[in-house]
Amino acid sequence: MLELYQFELSHYCEKVRLILDYKGLAYRKIEVTPGIGQVDLFRLSGQRQVPVLKDGNEVIADSTAIALYLDRKFPDRPILPADAKQRALCLLMEEWADESIGLNSRKVMLGAFNQSPELRLSSLPASTPDLVRNLVKSFPREVFDVLGAGVGLGAESVRSARKAMEQNLESLNTLLQDSPYLVSDQPTLADFAVAGLTMYIKFPDIPYLAIPDGLKGKGVPGLADVFAYSTFWEWRDRLYADFRKPPISATPPASSAPTSIDIE
Incomplete structure (x- = not known):
């Protein structure tokens, strides 16, 4: 069975999960968590980022490389158009989604968590004690600003990312006014990239x-x-309803997974 080394909240992993579901491929998720297991992931794939797909002796890192591998290995329900111009447009849109939506949506989401105590509270498990909830809700916004600036996520960076996302969503909204999908009359890699990578803007x-x-x-x-x-x-929402499969709760988690602090 295919094995997806992943982080559940990674939007790049979600892009791959959408493609796996669309193609009807069975796979096992191996969750990566921060810790010493990062060394194991490096030994497996030669790098530390997720997603990584293992197919027998084949190990593929990077969401785009995984998508192209899956389309070659499992050609049913192709995600690349046969038409040369549509194929070129599909690959261009997928690259744009990775670089613009993928990076800017992360910054915008973190900015929203800074600004909104309610959103921070929503991210906590239902079992979180009231004391912790109150601390999270009342945490000074200025502290988030300082911490964000220290990792390149200051207020100006978030504002710039938000403007980029507004432009991205306006463009996508226009493209989809009279079209079922972004490139052709069938879903392609471009659609799954855009759908997965907007996860941080709206879960x-x-x-x-x-x-x-x-x-x-x-x-x-x-x-x-x-x-x-x-x-x-x-x-x-329609793309998810048509092609994304809800998780099977009986799928056993892997307790000895490699770990990573990166989510691309």
Whole structure:
């Protein structure tokens, strides 16, 4: 069986999970968690980032490389168009999604957690004690600003990322006004990249992901909940409903997984 070394809340992993589900491929998720196991992931793949796909003796790192491998190995339900121009457009859009949506959505999400105590509370498990909830809710915003600036996520960086995401969503909303998919009349790699990588802007409201219930359907205020982008969000909901499979709770977790602190 295919093995996906992943982080459940990685939007790059979600891109791969969408493709695996679309192709109807059985796979086992191996969750990576911060810790010493990062060395094991490096030994397996030669790098420390997820997702990594293991198919027998084949080990493939990077979401784009995994997508292209899956399309070569399992050609049923192709995710690359046969038409040369559509294929080129698909690959260009996928690269744009990785670099613009993927990077900017992470910054915008972290900025939203800074600004919104309610969003921070939504990310906590239901069993979190009230004392911890109150601490999380009342944590000074200035502390988040200082911490964010220290890792390149200061206020100006978040504002720039938000402007980029507004432009991205406006463009996607326009492209999907009269089209079922972004490139052709069938879903392609571009669609799955865009759908998966917008996860941080708005989490799916159906339990496709193992996330706290409070986060389901929640997202970045002003991006996830405004009418101007409703066509895009309705399209993404349909894509999930048509192709994404809810997790099977009986799937046994791997307790000895390698670990990583990166999520790309």
